[in-house]
Amino acid sequence: MLYRHGWVALLVLLVCASLNHDTGSAQSNALAGRLRDIVNEANLGDGVGVHVIDVASGQQIFDHSGSVARNPASNMKLVTAAGALLRLGPGHQMMTGLYGRVTDGVVDTLVLRGFGDPTLRMSDLVELCERLQDRGVRTVRNIVVDNSYFDDQDLPPAFDQQPNETAAFRAPISAAPVERNAYIINVLPGAAPGEAARVRLAAAGYFALDSQIETVAEGAARVIAVQRARDDGQMSLRLRGSVPANGLPSSFRRRVEDPIGYAGHALAEALERTGIRGPRNVQQGSAPDGLALLASRYSPTLSQLLHAVGKDSDNFVAETVLKVMAAEDRRPGTSQHGTELLQAMLTDAGVPAGQATIVNGSGLFNGNLIAPSHLTAVLRHVYMSPAVRGEYLAHLAIAGQDGTLHQRLTDLPAPGIVRAKTGTLNDVISLSGYVLGPNNGQVIAFSVIVNGARGRQHAARTMADDLVRAMAQSLYPR
Numbered sequence: 105m106l107y108r109h110g111w112v113a114l115l116v117l118l119v120c121a122s123l124n125h126d127t128g129s130a131q132s133n134a135l136a137g138r139l140r141d142i143v144n145e146a147n148l149g150d151g152v153g154v155h156v157i158d159v160a161s162g163q164q165i166f167d168h169s170g171s172v173a174r175n176p177a178s179n180m181k182l183v184t185a186a187g188a189l190l191r192l193g194p195g196h197q198m199m200t201g202l203y204g205r206v207t208d209g210v211v212d213t214l215v216l217r218g219f220g221d222p223t224l225r226m227s228d229l230v231e232l233c234e235r236l237q238d239r240g241v242r243t244v245r246n247i248v249v250d251n252s253y254f255d256d257q258d259l260p261p262a263f264d265q266q267p268n269e270t271a272a273f274r275a276p277i278s279a280a281p282v283e284r285n286a287y288i289i290n291v292l293p294g295a296a297p298g299e300a301a302r303v304r305l306a307a308a309g310y311f312a313l314d315s316q317i318e319t320v321a322e323g324a325a326r327v328i329a330v331q332r333a334r335d336d337g338q339m340s341l342r343l344r345g346s347v348p349a350n351g352l353p354s355s356f357r358r359r360v361e362d363p364i365g366y367a368g369h370a371l372a373e374a375l376e377r378t379g380i381r382g383p384r385n386v387q388q389g390s391a392p393d394g395l396a397l398l399a400s401r402y403s404p405t406l407s408q409l410l411h412a413v414g415k416d417s418d419n420f421v422a423e424t425v426l427k428v429m430a431a432e433d434r435r436p437g438t439s440q441h442g443t444e445l446l447q448a449m450l451t452d453a454g455v456p457a458g459q460a461t462i463v464n465g466s467g468l469f470n471g472n473l474i475a476p477s478h479l480t481a482v483l484r485h486v487y488m489s490p491a492v493r494g495e496y497l498a499h500l501a502i503a504g505q506d507g508t509l510h511q512r513l514t515d516l517p518a519p520g521i522v523r524a525k526t527g528t529l530n531d532v533i534s535l536s537g538y539v540l541g542p543n544n545g546q547v548i549a550f551s552v553i554v555n556g557a558r559g560r561q562h563a564a565r566t567m568a569d570d571l572v573r574a575m576a577q578s579l580y581p582r
Contacts, residue, residue: 250280
């Protein structure tokens with residue numbers, strides 16, 4: 105009798121499993137049909153690639169040219185963040201240190217050595233110098249900036265595609281990047297019309313300044329700045345124009361030309377602010393062996409730093425993290441070795457070697473070529489790694505709530521269920537991430553990449569949002 109009851113129970117379980125499988129298959133088929141309709145209705149041509157999978161099983165739900173490698177724009181940052189978390193760990197921190205020998209309150213050579221902290225600020229250097237004071241340091245004669253953690257190629261690959269661009273988004277990468285290797289020109293009107301305007305610059309010793317900005321009675325501020333690198337570690341900065349006498353101060357943020365020289369002069373100014381004397385000779389070099397660590401600071405953890413990458417699409421942090429990942433494997437860290445490590449991570453995620461092209465970590469400019477199916481493979485690979493899953497989800501923008509998605513997908517059936525990364529270039533619109541279902545482990549990974557979007561960015565972005573909205577509705581039927 106018990107034997108017969110056992111077979112009945114097993115039969116019931118098999119029937120339920122079959123029904124659940126059939127129901128799941130029906131839902132997937134219905135979703136695939138809806139996604140196909142959305143792509144067809146958008147009519148964006150051959151540049152569209154879409155790939156959607158069930159994360160738990162890895163089963164493909166929908167594919168539209170999803171294996172074709174395309175320019176992912178800032179969706180490249182999904183790969184960089186995944187590789188960094190898996191290789192470095194969420195708790196990794198970047199140290200910045202001051203090294204030297206103190207003799208009777210004098211440091212003959214003070215070495216600034218960095219390990220890639222993208223959050224290093226002028227105020228942090230001042231705090232480090234205050235710690236020198238606490239150790240009895242009264243004089244520093246020479247400053248050496250040690251950039252040996254990274255190589256000397258400070259401009260990330262592909263960034264040379266806009267060689268005349270001086271905006272801060274194209275800032276160089278270095279091991280001790282003060283103020284993200286960018287500076288602010290503050291222009292203030294003189295006391296009366298006809299007088300020269302005042303110019304304020306942090307790390308003023310870095311700039312060979314030639315300013316001929318005039319104060320005028322009225323009108324809009326008009327400032328033209330021309331900068332040029334010099335062989336002596338300074339930067340030539342020529343300013344022309346005018347500002348109104350009754351106007352507010354004008355500010356402009358731009359990239360520095362030599363991040364090593366800038367860091368050295370920033371440290372010289374920090375020493376001056378704290379009252380430590382000295383001639384301040386600034387140069388680049390490696391720290392001699394045996395120097396004591398006199399003061400140090402640590403960056404926020406990697407998991408915290410990546411919020412700027414995933415939510416705000418921060419190019420500078422992404423490119424710095426790529427080189428940190430490389431340097432922790434083999435010094436000096438190079439962008440090329442960083443991309444090699446990302447390729448290895450793609451292989452671990454199941455992407456066949458050689459299918460993706462990676463040139464930098466941010467996705468800026470042209471060069472990276474990655475298929476939507478590669479990105480869904482990465483998304484699944486990270487999600488199936490418990491040690492980093494939570495941090496990876498947390499670094500992504502939450503649809504309708506924060507980051508680059510704070511005003512998109514505000515009408516989802518439940519809050520907080522879409523975590524994704526946006527991507528935008530003149531010719532590219534992309535969106536990749538997760539739709540989290542109501543049941544534990546019920547997760548969809550998706551990737552939408554549209555190339556050839558110039559002039560049709562709004563239509564491409566609308567299609568991507570409609571696709572994600574359809575996925576969310578399939579998981580949360582009304």
